Amino acid sequence: MSQHQHSQPHILPTGPLQRRGKPIRLLVILLIWAGPVHAAQITGLQNPQNFLADATGTSYFISNANGDPDAKDNNGFITKLDQEGKVINPRFIQGGEGGTVLHAPKGMAIVNGLLYVADLDTLRTFDLATGQPKATISVAALHDPKAATPPGLSDLAASAAGILYATDTAANTIYAIDLAHNHAVRVLVRNDSLAGPRGIAVHPKTGHLIVGSWHKGKIFDVTPDGATTELVSNGFFSSRFHNIDGLDFDSWGNLYIADFTAGKIWRMRPDQKFHVIAEYLPSPAGIGIDRAKNLILVPYHYANAAEINGLESPRVPGGPSKRSLADYGFNPSAPPKEGASGR
16 A cells, blocks of 8 residues: 555546636647547646656656655656556656655656656656666756756756757756766756746757747747757737746647646747647646647646647648548547546
8 A cells, every 4th residue: 555645646538627617728629539549637636747648659647746846755756647548557656655766756758668757856767667766867966056946857858869858947957968878967058048948849850959938938949059049039019928838849840838827828830820729727837749649738737637638730732621520630430438537
C-alpha cells in the first residue's frame, strides 16, 4: 500500500469541464471518438504541469507537482495513460517510494526509452516501461549566482541531434544537455531579455528552439548556438499573450501556445497568422501534441484535471470545401465508446 493516500485520477465519459460555473468552451470538436483514442477528461490529478505523448502512440504521461511547485517535498508523481487515454497507473512514478526521488515534476521528454523529467534543480530519468529511476543530472553548479531564486527547471525539449534543452524561468536561462556525452550540461543562453523562458519546443524544419516568455508574453527563436531572435511580442495597443506556458508543434508546422493566465490556447501557423482555438480554460499549462493522432493534450493546473481532444488539419488544395470529422483527427467510421474509470 502506498504511503501517500490520495484520490485517484479518473476519466469522465462526457460533458465539458467547468470553470466558475461556465463550461470550458473549446473551439474544436470535443469529446467524441478520436481515431483509436476516446477524447477524454482526466480528473483527480494534483497540480498537473505537463502532458506528454509517447511518439510510438502507446502511452501518455502527466507530471503532477502535488502541492508547492517549488518545494523539495518528494511527493511529486507521474500519471500514465494507455493509447486510448485511460489511466492505467495514476502513480506510475511516485516520489518517496522505492528509493524514487521526485519533488515537483514539470516538463518532460522521451528519448531512447527514457523519460526525462525536470524537477527543480535536477533532471531525472526513468525507465519508460517500468518507471524505475535511472540517472540524475543536476544544473545547480551552473546556476547564476546573481539569481534571486534557486534553480527551477520548467520545460524540456529534445532535438534530433541528441541534445536535450531545459528552461529555467526565474534564472532566464536555457541549458543544453548532451545525451551522448554523459549528460554534459552547458548554458546555451542566459539573458534577461528572455523574460522568463518557460515553454520550449524544437522547430520541426529548422531545428531551432522556439521559446515562450512567461513574464512578457514573447516568443523567441533560439539557434543551437544560442543566437536569439524575437519572433513575436505584444504591441503597445494589443497584448495578445499574458503568461505563456507550454507550446508544441503539430505535424504541419503549426505552433500551439498555452496562455496560462488568459485561459487560451493559440495556434500560430507557419506564416505567423494567429488564431485562438480554445478559451475560458482553467490554467492551461504544459500542453503537448500527439502528432501521430493529431490530438492536443492539455493539463489544467489549478483544476487538477486534463483533456485530450482532436485538432483541425489543414485544408488540402483542390480537396473538398466542406469539413468532415477526419479534418479534426477523428475516425467517423469508429463507434463511440463509453467512458471508463481509471484506477
